[in-house]
């Protein structure tokens with residue numbers, strides 16, 4: 001064994017010999033000493049309870065930069081960056097106080113002054129009664145690893161910062177083979193987007209999915225199911241209901257099939273509420289008649305086609321009518337164009353009030369209007385439009401103190417389940433022509449329209 005009292009007198013061969021001798025004299029430690037310390041890729045030392053170095057491993061000089069003989073008898077803390085208050089002193093004190101192994105990272109200094117990070121282990125050795133406590137200290141240079149970890153950590157922090165500052169929310173969603181959904185990641189922007197913390201949603205996906213608007217939930221399930229099967233990216237615009245507030249979200253994500261059969265989507269959520277508002281305003285502008293605020297001709301045919309297609313699918317007939325204000329030219333000519341405009345506005349408002357929100361009511365041109373009664377039987381349509389005719393008759397338009405009457409003539413037709421909108425409208429137009437000829441201010445059905453009972457009587 002290399003003694004602290006004989007520094008400078010031993011070469012490497014003797015250090016190795018002494019080390020082997022020390023190890024073989026303690027059977028419990030023999031295998032540890034020979035297999036670990038001889039070939040140990042770092043510094044290994046035997047130190048006493050005060051941290052005095054009693055012996056070192058053959059690789060000591062290579063790994064510490066200090067010739068072994070110069071270190072024997074010195075305190076182990078002299079390998080520290082700060083021998084008085086450094087990491088080695090703390091590790092030694094901790095190990096001694098607990099009489100149990102200490103493991104951790106230490107900042108040390110090589111003989112050439114270079115600071116290195118070491119993975120340190122301080123292991124109290126078993127002693128026989130009366131024998132002084134000794135510690136086996138091993139130091140393994142992990143500077144590169146440590147710097148790599150620091151670099152990774154800094155990179156991760158910077159990436160995290162970038163993700164959190166993105167003008168959108170990044171997420172990772174996992175769907176198990178059984179169909180259960182779990183959010184694996186959400187960037188911090190979720191709080192501003194949905195009023196929920198990332199952790200809350202990662203703990204329970206339903207906290208967020210439960211806020212998807214009722215009308216959009218099925219569409220979301222469908223795109224997820226399709227994407228999971230086809231492994232193609234999905235894009236969806238949907239609404240989040242946040243109390244009284246509704247927020248429009250655009251979601252986009254790319255799927256990846258996992259080995260266990262689960263599907264993992266990496267995606268982003270964007271708040272498109274402002275853009276949606278603009279789109280809706282524009283849509284309203286292009287589909288609304290500026291004077292009366294009701295649908296215009298183009299919107300009537302667009303939405304009417306959708307109503308027709310849905311009715312055809314369900315095998316339902318749709319009643320519709322053409323309406324024309326009576327003697328409107330006379331009103332214009334007598335009271336002026338402004339009075340005519342006022343009459344058109346009062347007429348449109350009155351009609352709209354007599355209909356349900358989802359009935360289509362539009363200004364087709366001039367003083368001509370059209371109505372499509374959704375989910376209404378021909379019998380009901382007759383009474384709705386008769387009420388509408390009476391409500392228009394009741395309009396008392398005050399034009400510069402003079403009260404003007406307004407009346408309307410209506411031609412009523414029914415579009416059969418597989419019929420065409422244009423044909424039904426032309427039949428209603430024919431009936432309107434008859435209404436004008438029969439004296440105006442009346443409702444006339446097209447030929448074949450189911451005769452209402454009250455009219456039949």
Ligand SMILES: Nc1nc2c(ncn2[C@@H]2O[C@H](COP(=O)(O)OP(=O)(O)OP(=O)(O)O)[C@@H](O)[C@H]2O)c(=O)[nH]1
Nearest residue numbers: 324325326327328329330332337340341366367436
């Ligand atoms: N004030 C106003 N008048 C309009 C507007 N659009 C069309 N008109 C007028 O509506 C009148 C329509 O007249 P006609 O088609 O002859 O029909 P009418 O006078 O209502 O007669 P009948 O339909 O047979 O009862 C015309 O004088 C048009 O100038 C509008 O936006 N504002």
